[in-house]
Each structure stands twice: as structure tokens, then as C-alpha cells.
Amino acid sequence: MDGWTGRRVLVTGGEGFIGSHLVERLLEEGADVRALVHYEPRGSRGWLEGRENDVEIVPGDVRDAERVFSAVSGTDVVFHLAALIGIPYSYQAPQSYVQVNVTGTHNVLQAARRAEVDRVVHTSTSEVYGTALRVPIDEDHPLQPQSPYAATKIGADMLAVSFHRSFELPVSIARPFNTYGPRQSTRAVIPALLSQLYDQSVDVIHLGSTSPTRDFNYVTDTVSGFLAVAGADRALGEVVNIGSGREISIGDLVELLFEVTGIRKDLIVEEERVRPKDSEVHRLLADAGRALQWTGWTPQVPLEEGLRATADWVRDNQGSLQARTYHV
Numbered sequence: 001m002d003g004w005t006g007r008r009v010l011v012t013g014g015e016g017f018i019g020s021h022l023v024e025r026l027l028e029e030g031a032d033v034r035a036l037v038h039y040e041p042r043g044s045r046g047w048l049e050g051r052e053n054d055v056e057i058v059p060g061d062v063r064d065a066e067r068v069f070s071a072v073s074g075t076d077v078v079f080h081l082a083a084l085i086g087i088p089y090s091y092q093a094p095q096s097y098v099q100v101n102v103t104g105t106h107n108v109l110q111a112a113r114r115a116e117v118d119r120v121v122h123t124s125t126s127e128v129y130g131t132a133l134r135v136p137i138d139e140d141h142p143l144q145p146q147s148p149y150a151a152t153k154i155g156a157d158m159l160a161v162s163f164h165r166s167f168e169l170p171v172s173i174a175r176p177f178n179t180y181g182p183r184q185s186t187r188a189v190i191p192a193l194l195s196q197l198y199d200q201s202v203d204v205i206h207l208g209s210t211s212p213t214r215d216f217n218y219v220t221d222t223v224s225g226f227l228a229v230a231g232a233d234r235a236l237g238e239v240v241n242i243g244s245g246r247e248i249s250i251g252d253l254v255e256l257l258f259e260v261t262g263i264r265k266d267l268i269v270e271e272e273r274v275r276p277k278d279s280e281v282h283r284l285l286a287d288a289g290r291a292l293q294w295t296g297w298t299p300q301v302p303l304e305e306g307l308r309a310t311a312d313w314v315r316d317n318q319g320s321l322q323a324r325t326y327h328v
Contacts, residue, residue, distance in 0.1 A: 102155045
């Protein structure tokens with residue numbers, strides 16, 4: 001794919017954390033951007049609020065096939081990020097995750113097929129791997145759904161692969177590991193910890209298990225990975241990991257955040273925050289060799305640098321943080 005200038009691009013879930021950063025990057029690259037945002041009666045545009053002059057905003061719902069087709073029509077490239085992503089809620093309302101993540105993805109793929117778009121990038125998640133059986137985790141690692149959320153994302157990923165094999169839809173699957181950065185809601189561990197550190201009324205930090213390890217990636221690196229996957233013909237019909245290749249335990253992450261913020265507080269591990277017994281993903285560490293080999297992508301932001309930028313944003317935007325569980 002030769003550049004983004006003048007390309008007509010749809011981002012589903014464009015008002016979300018990663019989606020809004022992707023929209024901004026595409027605008028910087030000269031793309032003509034449309035965003036399908038989850039319709040809300042109050043008219044919220046999420047993190048795209050105030051960007052209506054730059055982005056064509058289409059309120060809708062990925063569960064509505066015709067609305068999705070309307071959003072896809074006339075575009076060249078589709079980045080599909082819209083999903084229900086809150087893992088804890090998936091234990092309570094799994095059917096909602098099937099409807100949004102599986103049926104919604106089917107609607108996007110079918111619309112892209114009907115509209116004959118040039119490229120689709122479907123968003124997966126490292127949660128589909130479950131606890132690592134071997135590390136680093138490459139794309140051939142077994143898929144182990146340890147939550148209803150992960151199960152629905154596996155279903156959506158397989159739909160994307162099937163549409164490529166059955167209908168020659170030009171779709172690739174980007175599989176980011178744990179993304180963090182400005183605008184992420186406090187449902188995620190890093191902004192949740194930072195919010196508690198900066199809240200002067202909080203004396204003790206509450207969190208779940210400190211032993212699991214994660215591969216954290218700054219949001220601009222994840223966005224660059226999405227663009228790289230979109231431009232790689234070799235990635236068509238394939239999965240590409242987007243990860244840093246560095247793992248850190250949640251306990252060590254807390255210590256690192258103490259250093260970054262210069263604030264230290266006592267910790268309390270709350271059992272209700274711990275996942276069900278067989279559902280906790282204990283270890284995630286990416287092998288991103290395929291991304292490097294096929295696209296030339298490699299992460300640019302070290303964890304310490306990304307955490308400082310995120311901490312500064314959380315400190316300055318405490319009033320703006322709210323739980324946004326619909327889009328990544």
C-alpha cells in the first residue's frame with residue numbers, strides 16, 4: 001500500500017482508546033477518515049469529541065448489518081476495532097460479547113466483501129493465547145479461551161480467516177498484546193494504578209493478583225503496527241502479533257510506577273479483583289518476529305518512557321477518566 005494520502009479509511013470503534021489514536025495518526029498521514037462510533041442517545045463521540053470537522057463520524061452499532069454496510073461503503077480500507085472488551089463483564093453477560101464481537105465482526109466482514117474494499121485489518125487480542133504454554137508466544141501458539149471475552153475474539157478471528165479463504169476478502173488480523181497510554185480507561189491496570197496514586201484521598205492501592213506477567217505496548221507503537229499490517233500483502237489471511245517482547249509482572253509494574261510518579265503507597269490485593277480459578281492468564285510475552293519480517297515494524301517506545309507519558313496524562317486528566325468498555 002503506497003501511502004495514506006487521499007485514502008478513504010473507516011475505523012470502527014474510532015472513539016475508543018486505541019481507535020482515537022489510530023484516527024489521529026491516519027489524519028496525520030493524509031487519509032480521509034470516517035469513524036463508526038457506538039450510538040448513544042446523549043450523542044457522545046468519546047475521544048473524538050470536537051473532531052467532527054476532521055472526521056466523518058457515523059453513529060451506529062456493529063450489530064446492525066445495514067448500518068455497518070452504510071459506514072463501510074465508499075471506503076478503501078477498514079480497521080475493525082469495535083468490540084466489547086471488559087473481561088470481568090464477560091463472565092456476567094457472555095451473550096452480549098457473542099453479539100458484538102462475533103456477529104458484529106461478521107457484519108463488518110460481510111459489508112467489506114459487498115463493498116469490495118481494498119483491505120480490512122481486524123483487531124484480535126493476546127488474550128486468545130491464554131496462559132503461555134511456551135515463550136515467547138508466536139502466532140502458532142495454541143489458542144486457549146480462558147474467558148468468554150477471549151472465546152468471542154477467537155470466533156471473530158476465525159471468521160476473518162474464513163472470509164479470506166472462502167471469499168478472497170483481503171483481510172489481515174492484527175493481534176496486539178497489552179496496549180497502554182493516554183485515554184485508556186481505569187478498567188485497565190496501568191491507568192487504574194496511576195489514578196489511585198494521584199488521588200490524594202486514597203491511602204492504599206487496591207489491585208488484583210500481582211504475579212501475572214504482561215507484554216505492555218505504548219499506544220503509538222500499537223497504532224504503527226496496525227498501519228504496518230495494513231500495508232503488508234504477506235499478512236493477508238494471516239495473524240500478526242504486535243508486542244514488545246518484554247514481560248513484566250504486575251508487582252514489578254507497580255514498583256516501576258512508584259519510581260515514575262515519585263509516589264509510593266501501600267497495596268491491598270482484593271480477592272474479588274482476581275479472576276476465577278481457571279480463567280487467569282498468568283503469562284503473556286510476545287514473539288513479534290513475524291511483524292518485523294513481514295512489515296518491518298518494531299516498537300519504538302520503551303516501557304519506562306511510555307509509562308512517564310501515561311502518568312503525566314493521567315495526572316493532568318483525572319476528571320476526564322471514565323470507564324469506556326465498548327471499544328478498544
